[in-house]
Structure formats: C-alpha cells, structure tokens
Amino acid sequence: MAYLPPTTTEVPTLEYGHLKSPGAFEHHVPTTLEEAVALLAELGEDAKAIAGGQSLVPMLVRRMAVFGHLVDLRYVPGLRGIERRNGSLWIGAGTTQAAIQWSGEVSGAVPLLARATPLIGHFRIRSRGTIGGSLAHADAAAEYPAVALALDARLETFSPRGRRTIPATLFFTGLWSTDLAEDELLTGITFPVRSARSGFAVEEFARRYEDFALAGAAVAVELDEDARIRRCGIGLFGLGPTARRAPAAEAAATGGEAAAIDAADVGRTAMSELASVPSDLHGSAAYRTRVGAVMVARAWRRAVEEAKGD
Structure with missing residues (x-):
C-alpha cells in the first residue's frame, strides 16, 4: 500500500473537570479509497x-471511545461533491455541512436537507463536519x-x-450503530429530487x-392532482436510540385528502409507534x-401547506 507513514500521537492523560485528554493513537493518512479500506481491514x-x-x-477527549488508530479521510479523492446523477442528487460523504448549506443545487433539489443543515450545531461545526460523518456516527439527536x-x-x-448501496431504512441499527462493517466506508448519498406539489x-x-x-421531526409530503x-x-430524532421512521402515521395519511388530515393526529400516531422514549x-x-x-404536527402542517402552495 502506498500511503503516508503513520505518526504516533503521544498525549499524556490529564484531567480537566469532566474532560480527559485522548489516549495515544497512530494517525494514518491514506491517499486512495482502496488504501483507506485496506487499513481498516x-x-x-x-x-x-x-x-x-x-x-x-x-x-475521544471524553474517553467515550478509544482507538489505537485513526484513518484520516481528508486526502482521499472522490468523497466530496454535489452532482445530479440519473435524476437524483448525489452528495459525496466527505462534503462539508457548510457546503451543503450554501449550495443552490441542494436547496432547489432537496429542500429538506438544506433546511435541516443550519440546525446542526453552529457554523464552526458545519465548516468541518461532513454529511457522511454525521450519518455514519448515527447520533440519535442528529438531523441528517x-x-x-x-x-x-x-x-x-x-x-x-x-x-454496495444501503437504503436509509436499513442503515441505522441502534445507538451510534449502523450497518457499516468495520472495513467499510460510506462514500456517497443519493437523494430523490423534489417533484411537483411537494x-x-x-x-x-x-x-x-x-x-x-430533545425531540424533532423531518417531514416530506407529495400530493397528487386531487390534493391527496x-x-x-x-x-x-431525539426520541430513541437512533433516528426512526413513523410508518403507521405515514400509512394512515397516505391516500387521504390533505386538507382533512389533522396534523395533531399525525403527531400522536407517530409517537404511539415508539416502543420506548428516552428519559434523562x-x-x-x-x-x-x-x-x-x-x-x-408542526412539520406536517408546514410541509402540507408548501405542497398545496399556500
């Protein structure tokens, strides 16, 4: 493998209140995707x-996770970018949240993603954080x-x-857990482009x-020609060990007349599906x-109003 030699970062274990310094680790800097996954394997x-x-x-700082090796993806080509591909929008896993936030392509094609991005931390977080990192980390309270x-x-x-390609419904498996194998990297995400009356x-x-x-919802709605x-x-998100869908609420609403659906009922149905909600x-x-x-209910109401053109 042709990658830059690892460097060992020796950090003394020091305590600062509830914080600790991370332990020593080797920093690997692969220059191709093949080298990166070979290192992980x-x-x-x-x-x-x-x-x-x-x-x-x-x-790492809080010692909630300890790894002897970090494989840095900054210099791996092909992991960044925003492109139209076959009627969908592809976003490279290494694309920063800031790039997504300010992309006219994203705001026009995938408005839900564009609207969720400014809610992520603050601008310093978004300038370094990536969409792939957020999805692979699978934090229960994360928007993406x-x-x-x-x-x-x-x-x-x-x-x-x-x-391989994994549907989002099968990707998130639990607390900070996904369907990714130890030697597998998320390389890109494909989103459907918004359609008319959505x-x-x-x-x-x-x-x-x-x-x-503490609790949040992302809602996407598409109406037919009869406003159903x-x-x-x-x-x-924020309502379990990982992000979840609300299939019962979706099924109950699908086919119904948009104007006749009570947003509060949608909210209550979505919550009734949850087997457990965290308490802290x-x-x-x-x-x-x-x-x-x-x-x-709020997100449902706003999404339907937009779809109807109100």
Missing part, C-alpha cells in the same frame, strides 16, 4: 475512520439521519469486497439554540413524547 476494531472529526474528537429516512435516501459504501419541513426543540434536539397524500415520509435529566419520556407529537 488490517487494523480491525482498533481503527476508526475520521473525516471532519466533529463527533469523533469530543468522544432523520432527513435520510424521510426522503428514502440511498447510502453508497465501499469495502475490500466492493461497493412540501418539506423540519421542526425540533432544544433547550438552547445550537444544543442537541401520494407519498409522505416522517423521520424522528433533560426531560422525562412523557415530556419528550408530548414535545415530539407537537414537532411532528
């Missing part, structure tokens, strides 16, 4: 890919996984065994601006459930 579970580092680095679910996005991966909205509640959401719901997608110092399960129902 060779080093096994002691290795972790790093892109923008906006999720991984805080976990819910958007991918609501839009039926397809996630493209690469490993020593070749390429509407999109994201609603979330956080105690402070730029905090993680042809298709809808509801992605939930930020809010009880009952509180999050009530807030979640309101977030779904």
Whole structure:
C-alpha cells in the first residue's frame, strides 16, 4: 500500500473537570479509497475512520471511545461533491455541512436537507463536519439521519469486497450503530429530487439554540392532482436510540385528502409507534413524547401547506 507513514500521537492523560485528554493513537493518512479500506481491514476494531472529526474528537477527549488508530479521510479523492446523477442528487460523504448549506443545487433539489443543515450545531461545526460523518456516527439527536429516512435516501459504501448501496431504512441499527462493517466506508448519498406539489419541513426543540434536539421531526409530503397524500415520509430524532421512521402515521395519511388530515393526529400516531422514549435529566419520556407529537404536527402542517402552495 502506498500511503503516508503513520505518526504516533503521544498525549499524556490529564484531567480537566469532566474532560480527559485522548489516549495515544497512530494517525494514518491514506491517499486512495482502496488504501483507506485496506487499513481498516488490517487494523480491525482498533481503527476508526475520521473525516471532519466533529463527533469523533469530543468522544475521544471524553474517553467515550478509544482507538489505537485513526484513518484520516481528508486526502482521499472522490468523497466530496454535489452532482445530479440519473435524476437524483448525489452528495459525496466527505462534503462539508457548510457546503451543503450554501449550495443552490441542494436547496432547489432537496429542500429538506438544506433546511435541516443550519440546525446542526453552529457554523464552526458545519465548516468541518461532513454529511457522511454525521450519518455514519448515527447520533440519535442528529438531523441528517432523520432527513435520510424521510426522503428514502440511498447510502453508497465501499469495502475490500466492493461497493454496495444501503437504503436509509436499513442503515441505522441502534445507538451510534449502523450497518457499516468495520472495513467499510460510506462514500456517497443519493437523494430523490423534489417533484411537483411537494412540501418539506423540519421542526425540533432544544433547550438552547445550537444544543442537541430533545425531540424533532423531518417531514416530506407529495400530493397528487386531487390534493391527496401520494407519498409522505416522517423521520424522528431525539426520541430513541437512533433516528426512526413513523410508518403507521405515514400509512394512515397516505391516500387521504390533505386538507382533512389533522396534523395533531399525525403527531400522536407517530409517537404511539415508539416502543420506548428516552428519559434523562433533560426531560422525562412523557415530556419528550408530548414535545415530539407537537414537532411532528408542526412539520406536517408546514410541509402540507408548501405542497398545496399556500
């Protein structure tokens, strides 16, 4: 393999209140996608890919995660870009959230993604954080996984065994867990381009601006010529160990007359599907459930209004 030699970063273990310094690790800098996955395969579970580092680095500092090897993806070509491909919009996994936020192509073709992006942290986070990093990290309170679910996005991966495509509905498997193998990298995401008579909205509640959401919803709606719901997608975040769809609420709304559907009913149905809702110092399960129902209702109402052209 032709990659830059690893460097060992020796960091003393120092405590600063609730923070610690990360342990020592070897920093690998591959220059091709093949070299990156070969490194992950060779080093096994002691290795972790790093892109923008906006999720991984805080976990390393807090010792929530410890890896002996970091495989840096910054110099791997082909992981960045925004392109129209076969009637869909492809976004490279290494594309920064800031690039997505300011892209006219994204705002026109995939409005839900464009509207969710400014809700991610603050501009410094978005200037380094990547869409692939957010999806692969699979934080339960993150916006992008819910958007991918609501839009039926397809996630493209690469490993020593070749390429494959994973539907968003099968990608997120649990708390900080996805269907990616240890030696597999997320390389790109394909989103359907908005159609006529469609509407999109994201609603979330956080105690402070730029905090993680306690509860949130991403909604996509498409109407037919009779103003009935042809298709809808509801992605939930902050309401479980990982982002979730609300299939019962979607099924109940599909085929119905948009004007006759009660947004509050959609919200309550979406919450009734959840087997468990987290309870912590930020809010009880009952509180999050009530807030979640309101977030779904608000997003549903806004998406339908946009689809109707109101």
